[in-house]
Amino acid sequence: MTEPRDPQLERLRWQCRRGMLEVDLLLKRFLDAGFSSLDQAQKSAFADLLEYPDHVLVEWLMGRQRPSDERLAHVVDCIRDASAS
Amino acid sequence: MNTARRRFDALVIGAGGGGLRAAQQLAQAEAEVAVVSKVFPTRSHTVAAQGGMNAALGNVLPDNWHWHMYDTVKGSDYLGDQDAIEYMCRAAARLVIELEHAGVPFSRLDSGKIYQRAFGGQSQDFGGAQAARTCPAADRTGHAILHALYQQNLRAKTHFFDEYFALDLLTDDDGYVLGALVMDIATGEPVVIEAKTTLIATGGVGQIFRTNTNAMINTGDGMAMALRAGIPLQDMEFVQFHPTGIAGKGMLISEAVRGEGGYLVNKDGERFMERYAPNAKDLASRDVVSRAIAVEVREGRGCGPAGNHMLLKVDHLGADVIKKRLPGIRDIALTFMHVDPIETPIPVYPTAHYTMGGIPTNRYGQVVTPARTGPEEPVPGLYAVGECACVSVHGANRLGGNSLLDIVVFGRAAGNHMIDFLKDHRYHRPMPQEALERAQQRLASWENRSGDESVAALRLELTTVMEQNCGVFRTEEVLQEGVDKVMAIEERLLHAPLRDRSRVFNTARAEALEVENLVDVALATVCSALARRESRGAHSRVDYPKRDDVEWLKHSLYSKQGRRMDFKPVRMKPMTVDPFPPKERVY
Incomplete structure (x- = not known):
């Protein structure tokens, strides 16, 4: 039995594997819980966000700094909103 | 179908600090080096190391490598190998300077010298006043080191296989390691990487515990590959926990x-x-x-x-x-x-924070296993460094600031020894067909699994069992129950089908392979913890609360074949100085 899947989403899922647990957990949680409700432009912003190094992501995702690019800042807000479980 | 083949002088599995430091050494010596990493190299767990790297520079308070050695031996609760510890502490200062030249922006004093901070377990004059030995690059030392080493490797033309998952070592009948079978995660296709010499640098295995500080990639892939190749794991009962x-x-x-x-x-x-x-x-x-x-x-x-x-x-x-x-x-x-x-x-x-145990090596990074000729016979062509290895400088307990030092010192040492090995082994040895078939079987076995079990559910069950039965509360009864439960999970995993058998970017397949590795290493850990009937360093047994140097001042070795426990002596003799005999550890 094979479930339907989206290779693009799976590619992003692997890109969410990071060097720091904090970043891992926040990105994975969001991919499972909030990603599908993003529009196409926001999805593309999420993919751009993943290109940033872990030490930058951790500062953004923990709310200690904010990206100057509003597209990224919005996605970061969405990830932070989805983070509690 | 024919499997794609690539040939290199050296193969490095894992792109954290240990792997990249070795690769840099090899590439700068003009060896052709392949680095295989399941995630993009600068996303390796080394980035999470914040504190710094120990070296007795004496920039803030008086210091001496010999004092650093004493602290490390004592911190290890006397289970560390004193020749390897001496080697590491003596090399530390030089390697900090090398990293500085490679581009690591260490924090500085007003005088321009490298700043050093005081960590627990650091002393002057063999147990005297507090020392300040840890060199930080702000609060992201690991990140700075990893990025610098990655850049050095790009410059030296190291070949990177990013997002490739290492499946198994390839070995011939004479025991030589001839490279590894890896899988391109993007296509799901296996690739044979033939190499004259291979280094495992895949990091620790905190993910065997439900609550752990490790990145999710820390699934002990290299340790499990070693186990499947017949190599034992050493001192796996020693896992550092934070309360x-x-x-x-x-x-x-x-x-x-x-x-x-x-x-x-x-x-x-x-x-x-x-x-x-x-x-x-x-x-x-x-x-x-x-x-x-x-x-x-x-x-x-x-x-x-x-x-x-x-x-x-x-x-x-x-x-x-x-x-x-x-x-x-x-x-x-x-x-x-x-x-x-x-x-x-x-x-x-x-x-769970840090794995002290791992693949047994000597201070050249050569993987050593018991053979007819002695307890530490090198496996020809095979090396291991970093958290996946057990050299053993941390013994029963690692000191803060010593893990970044470990990966850099022994990454470099392994690189140098591999260069020597390449001089004596100029040609690839023939790859026996059986070696390939053995390695391919692992991947193939997942294609045909059927049953009602779920890989994800078994992973959660495994990590919960390890937390309850092999965590910080350890007794004979609790650990024996842990062994039984992990063995049952191992059996049930054979009845857990892949929920998705497609090839392209199938993360379910990679995750299933990781769970298989976690089970192998978890079993090594709980069996070793059951065997050691004493309390030493991070291994604390409620039913054997004392350290027992008469019976247990020895390394444990767990083999997958027959789940056998074996033991070998601790190397108590340093390279040049007098040994530090075991004493009661008081701080």
């Missing part, structure tokens, strides 16, 4: 919280540490606090619906103190639980 991680998630809540006046309560609201450590209470040593939390949970006084954690209260400190002195902790609680510790206590449980 307060966020329950079920793992992030560290620093001791600073209790230092500022935070305290632990059970479900009845009782300050239970008063019962376990009437004087030090919540500031008792890490192992005492960790075990007290585990006992409270075991005896039914855990908090939450599953009764599986304690609460760390700080609300009585007031908003001002929390905001001013504990802002990082507040960020973590707000982000991951959407609770503000100013009002609500933080759920905590001991969190």
